[in-house]
Amino acid sequence: MTSHDSLNFEVDAHCSGQRLDKALHYYCDDVSRARLQALIKEGQVRVNGFQETRASEKVALGDVLHVVIPPAKEAAPRPQDISLDIVYEDDDMLVINKPAGLVVHPGAGNHDGTMVNALLHHCGDSLSGIGGVIRPGIVHRLDKDTSGLMVVAKHDKAHQGLSEQLSDRSLSRVYLALVLGVPMPPSGTVDKPIGRDPRNRQKMAITAQNSREAQTHYAVKVNYRDVLSLLQCRLESGRTHQIRVHMAHIKLPLVGDPLYGPQPTALRAALKRAGYERDDIEVIVGFPRQALHATRISFIHPMTEERMSFDVDPPDDFANLLKILDK
Known part of the structure; x- marks a missing residue:
């Protein structure tokens, strides 16, 4: 640090x-x-x-x-008995299936009730300190309303090993994203730098100003009546809102995304043209978060050097959307 x-x-x-x-x-x-x-x-x-x-x-x-x-003095988070969906655990690390709605670590407006609070309760003092007082064990993050897999380090050596894999891109993350539109051709790569949106500081944007390089590979997994598609997205980098920004940039906005998503009228009209029923259309248009799920994570175990890979299906709210679209 x-x-x-x-x-x-x-x-x-x-x-x-x-x-x-x-x-x-x-x-x-x-x-x-x-x-x-x-x-x-x-x-x-x-x-x-x-x-x-x-x-x-x-x-x-x-x-x-x-x-x-200079660093502000950080208030140490307190352990809280919050349920965690632990996919894998050993003496060196954990793999967590984070639910949508759970903030990863304390910050402005979220001083407790975070995944870090839950990890402190579950692991006690056995978390890596590299992330600092308010981010013990945290190797990478997911947005609050994105669900799926994260890896957490229990000690500094594991943290260093996993962070190096993030840097050299041997740690692989695959996401499922439900978008308005169907890309042609059905696969490709967005290679555009991402930085803070100069017009809206709550958003990120494709910009050359104070930005960092970012690459997202995407491919159509399911085509829903030529109006929506379920994409499989693989990150080469890990910028804030990366998939959301990149997909919006190529005119494939994520369903439910409050910052970068499609206009409800455009989404409703597309679904109506495709012949979906009115009640189903309203469920899809009213989806309350970005339809984005971290479905797979792969890496080399930082201590044993074993190649590891974990997969989790989307949570019920996301799965229900896909079930409706499959009708």
């Missing part, structure tokens, strides 16, 4: 002419403006390589902002 976060941003047209603290808050939306003002005053911010201690200083297009954010 590093002693601080060191971040660099290049000022784009949206922030040109704004105060330094306001521009930084735009790029670091998970840090309060008050804290950023304090960091500026403490000399933790540089503009084009020069220390700047005035929060009111205006920034210009192309300015390079560098900010050092």
